[in-house]
Amino acid sequence: MKWRGRKQSSHMEDRRGAGGGIGGGMFRGPSGGGGPSFRIPTGGTRGGAIGGGGLGLIVIVVVVGLMLGVNPMDLLSGGVTPSSAPQTQSAPGNNASEDELYQFMAVVAQDTEDLWTEVFKQNNMTYTPPTIVVYSGQTSAGCGVAQASMGPFYCPADQNVYLDLSFYDQLRQQFGAPGDFAQAYVLAHEIGHHVQQLTGVLPEFNQRRQRMSEEEANAYSVRVELQADCYAGIWANYAGQQNLLDSGDVEEALNAAEQIGDDTLQKRMQGYAVPKTFNHGTSEQRQRWFGIGQRTGDVGQCDTFSASQL
Numbered sequence: 001m002k003w004r005g006r007k008q009s010s011h012m013e014d015r016r017g018a019g020g021g022i023g024g025g026m027f028r029g030p031s032g033g034g035g036p037s038f039r040i041p042t043g044g045t046r047g048g049a050i051g052g053g054g055l056g057l058i059v060i061v062v063v064v065g066l067m068l069g070v071n072p073m074d075l076l077s078g079g080v081t082p083s084s085a086p087q088t089q090s091a092p093g094n095n096a097s098e099d100e101l102y103q104f105m106a107v108v109a110q111d112t113e114d115l116w117t118e119v120f121k122q123n124n125m126t127y128t129p130p131t132i133v134v135y136s137g138q139t140s141a142g143c144g145v146a147q148a149s150m151g152p153f154y155c156p157a158d159q160n161v162y163l164d165l166s167f168y169d170q171l172r173q174q175f176g177a178p179g180d181f182a183q184a185y186v187l188a189h190e191i192g193h194h195v196q197q198l199t200g201v202l203p204e205f206n207q208r209r210q211r212m213s214e215e216e217a218n219a220y221s222v223r224v225e226l227q228a229d230c231y232a233g234i235w236a237n238y239a240g241q242q243n244l245l246d247s248g249d250v251e252e253a254l255n256a257a258e259q260i261g262d263d264t265l266q267k268r269m270q271g272y273a274v275p276k277t278f279n280h281g282t283s284e285q286r287q288r289w290f291g292i293g294q295r296t297g298d299v300g301q302c303d304t305f306s307a308s309q310l
Ligand SMILES: [Zn+2]
Pocket: 038, 039, 040, 189, 190, 193, 225, 228
């Protein structure tokens, strides 16, 4: 993707090397947050307690985790442990420094602001961008404590996206999803959750799922996540219109969507997939909904909630 020298978002917060934010009165604890978070599944070593008021989510995850015989927090963060993940070497030509990555994220964030400001305006709404908190190790978030092993996530309580750049090493090495546009897709997906927060989709989900069975909540979650993928596709379409794409960019995002599909993740983790536990969508679904947004550029096509077939 063409990004060097382009405008960077002012809604970035650099907490790298800030020493974590645990202790010193900054620890908010599991009860200090304001809701669950929405993340790209990752290969976390061990997910931290996300805390927050998302008791329903925690309970669900614990139950599912016990069913699968894995650390519930592993499942929350995607559930692939380094010991079980294939060790691959870094892809050549993809060893940008973290400072470069930070700047790249800031450019992508700016692009999403331009896009969603316009889309919201067309719908007589006002877009307020999220803050992208880039941290290393761990930091406090409105949803509890953010840890690198959790992977990127959106926290509705403070309307921030939390991103530890080391995730992109994992994405490339453990998940086999290299490329700058794969990285951009991840951020665009999380920002898609912020769009859902502003449109009311996320608040409604968080309210309604408290009264749902685990299986129902998972099915609902899949629709939320696939819509965020579709919104990431909307951003990819926008980037294409601006002539920012290099050849292979869209394929990088599609490959990432495939690698982090629930079925692919679970098969990698435990050798088989349990569909009723899926909460992000299958590889095929994630690719397809990203593709719908990417091809059409029409947010009206991203209605995963009335789609009879996901
Ligand atoms: Zn998500």
